[in-house]
Structure formats: C-alpha cells, structure tokens
Amino acid sequence: MEFDFVPTTSQIKFNYLLASEEYYGSYPCSYADAFAILLRPTSGGPYQNMAVLPSGAGPVSITNIHPAISGFPGCAAINEQYFGGYNTNHASQINFEGRTIPLTATATVVAGQEYHFKMVVADYSPGSFEDHAYDSAVFLEGGSFNIGVELLGPNGIKLPSDINVCDNVPQVITASVSDPNLLYQWFLNGTPISGATTNSITAVQPGIYTIEVSVPGNPCPGKATIEIHGGTTPQAQNATLLLCTTPDITTYDLTNAMSSISPTPGAVFRFYVNQADAVAQNGNYIQNVLNYNGTDGQILYTVVSNGGFCSKMIELKLLKEATPVAGIKSSRIKICPGETLTLTAEGGVTYQWVNFPGTGNTQTVTLHQTTTFTVYAVGAKGCRSLNPATIKVEVTPEITSPLKDVEMCLGDRITLDAGAGPNYKYLWSTGATTQTITADSWGVYTVEIDNGFCKKIFTAKVGGAATPYVIGINYESAKKTVTIIAENPPMNNTPSTLEYSIDNGITWQLSNVFTSLLDNTNYTVLIRRVGTHCVGTFDFYTLQINNIITPNDDGINDVLDLKALAEFKNFTGSVYDRYGVEMFRFSKEKPVWDGTVGGKRLSTATYWYKFNFEYPKSKVQMNWSGWIMLKNRE
Incomplete structure (x- = not known):
C-alpha cells in the first residue's frame, strides 16, 4: 500500500500491530517475513522506516519480538514486552498464530511538503527457500492515522473533544503544530477571534474553540475543535x-x-x-x-x-x-419598694436574661414595682433551654404619707396627719399611735408607718410662721382717717386673710381703714392672720397740724413748719393750689413754707399739702395729707 500526502503538522503517526503465522514452534528464532513502513519526500531522498521499536530496540519483526522459545533449536526471549501473545485455537479476532501489542509509528515531517508513504509486507525467502505457507499481516487502528492538527493541554497531552471548566478558569490550548511557515486562525462558536493567529490560545469563556492550520496557497487547512462546557462553583465554607x-x-x-x-x-x-x-x-x-x-x-x-x-x-x-433545663431562684420573693435582691440562674454554663444584659448566672436588682424575671440556660456548646425559667418578685404597695413641713405662730395649734393606708399602724415621736396628732410647739416630728411587711419613717418640721407687718400708712388729718397697708407673708402655701385692730385687740375688723381718730394720739395698730395668733404691731401717732397760717411776722402761725419731720428717712412733700399746681416742695433743706412762691406772696386761699416719710424702727412708709388756709395781707 502506498500513497502521496501533504501534512499540515510537523509529525505524523498511527497505531498498528503485526500478526503472523510464523509465531509457531521455533520459527521466531529463525524466520521472519519482511515488514517495513517507508516514508520519504516525493521530491526524492532516502526512505525512512517507521516500523521500529522505541528506544532503538530494532525493527518490528517476528525474530525481534518474541518470548523465550523452548525445544530445539530454542532461543531466548527478545523484546518480549512488545509481544501480544499467541492466538491459541484462534480464539482471537485475527486468524494468525501470534501478534505484537499495538505499536505506534511516528515520523517527523515538514508541514506543507509532499511525502510518499509505502507499507511493505513480504514472505521470507532466504536463498532458494521461499516461505509461502506462513503469512504475516499488519492491522491499522481505525482513525489513528493522523497527518493533521491535535489540541494539547499545558502538559502536552492531547485534550479530549470537550472539557468541563468551572468559574471561567483560563484554559491554555495549544495546537500540536508549531511551524512559522504555517497560518493559524482560532474561532469561537464559528466566529474568528480577532488577533488569535498563533498556535496557542487562552480560553476564558465556555464555547466551541476551533483552530485552522493552513499552508500558504493550500485551500485545505487542517482543523481541530474542542468544546468547553462552563459552570459556576457554589460558594461554600466549613x-x-x-x-x-x-x-x-x-x-x-x-x-x-x-x-x-x-x-x-x-x-x-x-x-x-x-x-x-x-x-x-x-x-x-x-x-x-x-x-x-x-x-x-x-x-x-x-x-x-x-x-x-x-x-x-x-x-x-x-x-x-x-439541651439544658433552666432554673431561677431569688434571695427574696416579696420586698418593700426600693429594696435590693439577688437572682440566681441554674442549669447552664451561660445564660440569656430577658430583663438584663450580661450572661452570668447572677443579677442584682433594686425594685419599685412587682416584676417577673425570665432567663434561658445555655450549654457549653451553645444549646439553649427550650423553655425559660421565670420567677415573680412581689413589691408591696409603697407606704405614702401627706405629712409635710408646716408653719405656725406661738400660741397656735396645728394638726399633723400621717395619712391613711392598708393595714397602716403609726408610732409618732411623741409616743402617739394615732393617724393624727396636734402640735402646739415648734420642732421636728416623726412618724413610723408599718403596713405589716414594710416600715417607713416620715418627718415634718413645725416652724415659726412669719407675722404680718405694716408697710405703709395713709393718714388724712382733715378726715381723721387712716388707711393701713400691710404685707401678709405666705404660710403653709395656704391663702389667708388679715384682720386689723387699733384698740389693743379688743375689737377686730377686716377693713384696713379706721375713721374718727383723735388728734395727737398714739395708736398701736395690730395686724393678725385670721384664725391664728400671728400678730404684727405698729405704733402710729396722729400728728395735728394748724390749718391756717398768717405770714404777718407777728410770730404766730407765720409758717408751715415741718422741721420735726425732716429728720425722718425719705422725707418729701409738696403744697398745691386748688388746681393741683405745685406751689412749694419740702425737703430736708427746706422743711418750712412761708406762704410764698419764688419770693412772692401768694394770694389768700385754701391750699392742699401732702408729705411722707419712713418710720426708722418699723421701716413703715407714712403718708400724710391735709389742707391749710393761707391768709396774706391784701
């Protein structure tokens, strides 16, 4: 068999085996049919025999590949590792006595150059003896004759027709052809890949990759194809x-x-x-x-x-x-408001408290109201109790009292009330055991209230109350009338009313105006908070001024002389005509009026005066007014 071909790769190869009837008896020691696989360029040159064993082990022949032959004339085994075995009773699919193992014939060629291929099998003919009775044959593996392109992985091993790639991991694919005189073009899903014109490509996505390798001027390129199936690896962690x-x-x-x-x-x-x-x-x-x-x-x-x-x-x-089982205990299950207790959880290594932060087994808490506490037990590895443990701590109703600090004046009596409550019992600092007591002196009073479970002490301070006092008096001498202006300091934050007396408390009135006063008389004004002994006093003198002056220099009633009042603090005053026009102004420096204005005598008429001053002891402001007749010589 012989033919011409043009390879598109730098190497050609195919798989074959040699079978022969000469694998019989002692024939392999002496007889071998001729066998050669010859290759040379059609342009000439010597043939290259491709039917040789690897590593220089000699030609492929019956005498060079056989096991040890016993009997006469026997011989030792030669390249037995390449002997495929005897076909005993022709049980094999080939009708020959023995065979080699499948072998590979390879040859290095120049891509694009035409070669002549010839396979030769001939009977053994030493001298005049021709062996026609024992035949030999060569079997080629179908599809193994490769004079084109293969696709190789990074390790140089031929890749299968399709591969699986996860997460778009780059895949380096290399054509088995590497010749600078050849033309290369890669395709993805039938579309040329721009710039992919070498024998290698890095695939970064799924698809069908194809390379065409051609000799310049040859319209029949060699092709190789591989399909990459893509997928995504799920995220996963320990x-x-x-x-x-x-x-x-x-x-x-x-x-x-x-x-x-x-x-x-x-x-x-x-x-x-x-x-x-x-x-x-x-x-x-x-x-x-x-x-x-x-x-x-x-x-x-x-x-x-x-x-x-x-x-x-x-x-x-x-x-x-x-799974742990949670438990909880309390140092007390009933307490008074504001008291502190300790909660202790059981059953776990750590704990989840519903009412508190933290994971410890104890909690200290101060309570003012009844509360239910909840906790889960947690094991060493994290298992939590299916159900929480709970405990209810009762806080008794808080003891309350309206008792507070109060004021009173000497001689008064005041009721102190501790207030009522469920099961209340009382013990006053006076020894009384009633809800209320009457205090008749200043001091600090305490009461202990016991509701049968809790006790609480309340304190009230009974202090002196501020007494009312006079801050001003308006005396109209002409009308013999006085108006008292008084201050009523607050007591116990309770509104109160004042009453007045000018007869040393014999009679009292709610009005602050007194009439029909006597001239030049000392009065003691009493101001009292109604219903109490809180009394303030003020001494008042009804000064009488002569109602007529005659400035005739006879030494009798010549002037209106207020020098006695000039020494009082804040002394001021004025004289007005009947139209309200000020005629004269009194001061400490000018306490006397002689019936003139600007040095000129005023005409005879009735004039009104007004003056005021402050009593030095009581700091009460005294307001005084009246009329005076001025008679001048016409």
Whole structure:
C-alpha cells in the first residue's frame, strides 16, 4: 500500500500491530517475513522506516519480538514486552498464530511538503527457500492515522473533544503544530477571534474553540475543535452543626447546616462519612440527611455542587450536647419598694436574661414595682433551654404619707396627719399611735408607718410662721382717717386673710381703714392672720397740724413748719393750689413754707399739702395729707 500526502503538522503517526503465522514452534528464532513502513519526500531522498521499536530496540519483526522459545533449536526471549501473545485455537479476532501489542509509528515531517508513504509486507525467502505457507499481516487502528492538527493541554497531552471548566478558569490550548511557515486562525462558536493567529490560545469563556492550520496557497487547512462546557462553583465554607438533644431528638437533621455552608441558591449538597468517597464524589454519600445518627466531634466531608460538574468540598463538624433545663431562684420573693435582691440562674454554663444584659448566672436588682424575671440556660456548646425559667418578685404597695413641713405662730395649734393606708399602724415621736396628732410647739416630728411587711419613717418640721407687718400708712388729718397697708407673708402655701385692730385687740375688723381718730394720739395698730395668733404691731401717732397760717411776722402761725419731720428717712412733700399746681416742695433743706412762691406772696386761699416719710424702727412708709388756709395781707 502506498500513497502521496501533504501534512499540515510537523509529525505524523498511527497505531498498528503485526500478526503472523510464523509465531509457531521455533520459527521466531529463525524466520521472519519482511515488514517495513517507508516514508520519504516525493521530491526524492532516502526512505525512512517507521516500523521500529522505541528506544532503538530494532525493527518490528517476528525474530525481534518474541518470548523465550523452548525445544530445539530454542532461543531466548527478545523484546518480549512488545509481544501480544499467541492466538491459541484462534480464539482471537485475527486468524494468525501470534501478534505484537499495538505499536505506534511516528515520523517527523515538514508541514506543507509532499511525502510518499509505502507499507511493505513480504514472505521470507532466504536463498532458494521461499516461505509461502506462513503469512504475516499488519492491522491499522481505525482513525489513528493522523497527518493533521491535535489540541494539547499545558502538559502536552492531547485534550479530549470537550472539557468541563468551572468559574471561567483560563484554559491554555495549544495546537500540536508549531511551524512559522504555517497560518493559524482560532474561532469561537464559528466566529474568528480577532488577533488569535498563533498556535496557542487562552480560553476564558465556555464555547466551541476551533483552530485552522493552513499552508500558504493550500485551500485545505487542517482543523481541530474542542468544546468547553462552563459552570459556576457554589460558594461554600466549613461549618458546624450543633445538635441539642432531648429525649425526643437524638439525631442530626443535616439540612439545618446547608444555609451556613452555602448561601448559593440551588446548591446541591452531598454529605460523606469518608473523605476518599467525597473526593471521588461517588454514590457512598449519606442518604438519610433528615435523621443522621452522627457523633459529637465527627467530621462530615460535604460536596457542594451546582448540580453539574462544578463543586467544592468542605468540612462539616458535628457537635452534640444535651439541651439544658433552666432554673431561677431569688434571695427574696416579696420586698418593700426600693429594696435590693439577688437572682440566681441554674442549669447552664451561660445564660440569656430577658430583663438584663450580661450572661452570668447572677443579677442584682433594686425594685419599685412587682416584676417577673425570665432567663434561658445555655450549654457549653451553645444549646439553649427550650423553655425559660421565670420567677415573680412581689413589691408591696409603697407606704405614702401627706405629712409635710408646716408653719405656725406661738400660741397656735396645728394638726399633723400621717395619712391613711392598708393595714397602716403609726408610732409618732411623741409616743402617739394615732393617724393624727396636734402640735402646739415648734420642732421636728416623726412618724413610723408599718403596713405589716414594710416600715417607713416620715418627718415634718413645725416652724415659726412669719407675722404680718405694716408697710405703709395713709393718714388724712382733715378726715381723721387712716388707711393701713400691710404685707401678709405666705404660710403653709395656704391663702389667708388679715384682720386689723387699733384698740389693743379688743375689737377686730377686716377693713384696713379706721375713721374718727383723735388728734395727737398714739395708736398701736395690730395686724393678725385670721384664725391664728400671728400678730404684727405698729405704733402710729396722729400728728395735728394748724390749718391756717398768717405770714404777718407777728410770730404766730407765720409758717408751715415741718422741721420735726425732716429728720425722718425719705422725707418729701409738696403744697398745691386748688388746681393741683405745685406751689412749694419740702425737703430736708427746706422743711418750712412761708406762704410764698419764688419770693412772692401768694394770694389768700385754701391750699392742699401732702408729705411722707419712713418710720426708722418699723421701716413703715407714712403718708400724710391735709389742707391749710393761707391768709396774706391784701
């Protein structure tokens, strides 16, 4: 068999085996049909025999490949590793006595150059003896004759027709042809890839990649194609799964761990007991994931996949502990308002308090109202009690009293009321055991109130009350009338009314105006808070001034002389005509009026005067008014 061809690669190869009837008896020691696979350029040159064994082990022939031959004339084995075996009773699919193993014929060629290929098998003919009875044959492996392009991985190994790639991991694909005289073009899904004109490409996305390798001027390029199937690996991380056992719950529900292992929607989980099974991703995974009888501390090897070929293996650690039962105690279950107690939780290693922060087993609290406290027990590995423990601490109603500080004047009596309440009992500092007592002296009074469970002391201070006092007096001498202006200091924050007397308390009136007073008479004004002994006093003198002056220099009633009042503090005054026009103004420096204005005598008429001053002792402001007749010589 022979033919011409033009390779598009730098190497050609094919697989074959040699079978022969000469693998019989001792023939392999002496007889071998001729066999050669010859190759040379059609332009001329010597043939190259491709039918040779690897590593210089000689030609492919019956005498160079056989096992040890016993008997006479026997011979030792030669290249026995390439002997495929005897076809005993012709049980093989080939009708020959023996065969070699499949062998590969290779040759280095120049891409684009025409070659002549010839395969030769001939009977053995030493001298005049021709061996026509024992035939030989060569069998070629279908599809193995390659004079075109193959696609190789980074390790130089031929890639299959399709591969799976996860997460768009770059894939370096290289054509088996590497000749600067050839033309290269890569395609993705049938579309040329711009700039991809070398024998290598880095694929970064799924699809069908094709390379065409052509000799310039040759319209028939060599082609090779590979399909990359893409997928995404789910997110996954190592996790733990805690089983809190109860009498009814003793096995793991592995689905409870899925959310902590992977947040990727649609992820597929396979839980393996053995790591080797997980690596192989075989069928030996846990089937009953809802009811797995695992052990504390066990590691499950979990494969998380996208349901296809993209996956990641993580470790799931199983933890187990008995679910704790919570308990709670209180140092007291009934207290008075404002008292402090200690709560103690039981059953766990740490605790979750509903009413407090912190995870300790004790809490100290001061209460003013009845409160229910709640706590969960938490185990060493994190299991929380199914139900909380609760306790109710009762706070008795607070003891209250309206008792407060009060004021009174000497001679008065005042009632102190401790107030009423459920089961109240009283003990006053006076020894009284009633709700109220009457105080008739200044001082501090206390009462202890006992409601049968709690006691509380209340205090009231009975102090002296401020007495009313006079702040001003208006005396109209012409009308013999006085108006008293008094201040009533507050007492016990309660409004009160004043009453007045000018006869040393014999008679009292609510009006602050007194009439029909006597001239040049001392009066003692009493001001009293109605219903009390709170009395203020003020001495008042009804000064009488002569109502007529005659400035005729006879030494009798010549002037209106107020020098006696000039020494009082805040002394002021004026004389007005009947139209209200000021004629004269009194002062400490000018306390006397002689009936003139600006040095000129005024005409005879009636004039009005007004003056005021402050009493030095009581600081009371005295207001005085009246009329006077001025008679001048016409």
